Amino acid sequence: MKTVIYYFSGTGNTEKVVNAAADALRGHGWDAAACAIERAENVAETVAACGSIGIGYPVHAFNAPASVIRFAEELPAQEQPKPFYIFKTSGEPLALNNISSCKLRAVLEKKNYVFQSEYHYVMPYNIIFRHTDKMAYRMWETAKRLIPIDCADLAAGIPAAKKSFPFGSALAWIMRVEHWGGRWNGKMYSVDESCVHCMKCVKTCPTHNITYENGKFCFGGDCLMCMRCAFHCPKNAIKIGLFNKWKVNGAYSFLPPAAEEEERHKRYCKNSYEKYFEDARRRVLASGGDFPDELRMPAAEEEDDLSARATE
Ligand SMILES: Cc1cc2nc3c(=O)[nH]c(=O)nc-3n(C[C@H](O)[C@H](O)[C@H](O)COP(=O)(O)O)c2cc1C
Incomplete structure (x- = not known):
């Protein structure tokens, strides 16, 4: 199957994810490529030659960024139904992020693209607060283990949708004030x-x-x-x-930190992210993969201890 994942990535997280996904799909015999929306050429011809297309984006205020919606609006309508799938990243595993594809899906579905699957990976924040290097490493190592599992499902045609959220479309519509507010x-x-x-x-x-x-x-x-x-x-x-x-400044290395770090958001991160990593761990182990203990969120007391040592 020929497929192109068209993506937007502000600071590189989504780009890492879609490149890994294209790699994994090639492992399943797909002729898969990732293409940044801002560099996309001959889109109509390329889409016509594809059996399905992918869209990759970072969640912005519980929505897809304006550039991704614009890209979808400019895609050619299809005479025959064309499957599409979504890879998205966000800074947090909030359930509210489930509503982020509402508008994108509606735009594509109007043009006879048929929703197949949506996959979501938590990656470090590029705004709000800086994650520790350890957390960024944990997120990327986790995504690297989940992506091949999701791509195996995608290649096998197994659908995957995010749980819907009450009044999701209306909420997403309100939050799209960010598109105007950002400008x-x-x-x-x-x-x-x-x-x-x-x-x-x-x-x-x-x-x-x-x-x-x-x-x-x-x-x-x-x-x-x-x-x-x-x-x-x-x-x-x-x-x-x-x-x-x-503001967050400076690329994440995604490598394990060389020294102990001070974690200013440890309680918050523990509460907000632990379930994401535990769910990921269960999925990875069930698929026969490895999920080293260092990728799990440490127990709160242990985290207190590490932080105390980092500030000494
Ligand atoms: C303007 C803006 C809004 C964001 N809104 C959300 C959000 O609603 N939920 C969330 O979990 N992360 C949010 N994030 C964090 C990004 O989705 C996350 O860091 C993403 O992985 C960045 O990907 P990129 O490097 O491909 O741009 C937001 C980031 C920006 C810049």
């Missing part, structure tokens, strides 16, 4: 004096929303709030408007 807030971005004018932000902004003229940066009205500019700024020089307190 508005984006105009308030600014650059401080630590900027070394490397132009990384200008060159990598997915909507070409950042321009540089006469020694000044201008942030236009087409911001996706994807965080690519601020997250990857080598000098942490970009201020992200009203959300600056939630």
Whole structure:
């Protein structure tokens, strides 16, 4: 089966996931590729040649980002039903994230694309707070173990849908204020004096929303709030408007940390993420894979102990 996973990834998490998924699907004999939406060419022809398509995105305010909805709206309608599947990432395993594909699915289904499956992986936050390296490592190692299991199901045609949420579509509709709010807030971005004018932000902004003229940066009205500019700024020089307190700067290594780290959100993380890792562990072990103990959330007392040592 020929398939392309069209994806948007602000800061790289979703890109890692869809690349791993394309790899896993190739292992099942699929002719699978991953293609960033912002670099997609000849989409109509490619989609026509595919037996199914995938969409990959990071959850933004319990929705798909505006660029992903726009991409779906521009896809050609199909005469014959064409299956589609979704790979998404989010910073937290919140049940409310289940509503994030409502609009995307509605747009695609109107064009005769038929929903097959949706897969969700928790990856480190690129806004709100910085996860520890240990947590980022745990998330990626977990996703790497889940993706092949999900892709085996996808290749076998086993459907997978997220549990619905009461008033999910209505809630998602309200939360899509983020699409408009992001554009508005984006105009308030600014650059401080630590900027070394490397132009990384200008060159990598997915909507070409950042321009540089006469020694000044201008942030236009087409911001996706994807965080690519601020997250990857080598000098942490970009201020992200009203959300600056939630900014996260610097790529995650996804490697095990070399030293003990201070975990400022340990209680919160324990409560919020433990079930995700335990469910993942059960699935991985049931499929005959390995899930080392280091990928499990430590018991709360042990975590207190580690944090105390890191701050000593
Ligand atoms: C504007 C914005 C809104 C977000 N909203 C959510 C959310 O509603 N739920 C969630 O769990 N994570 C949320 N996140 C976190 C991202 O979904 C998560 O870090 C994702 O893995 C980033 O993927 P990327 O690196 O491919 O952009 C949000 C991130 C941004 C930048």
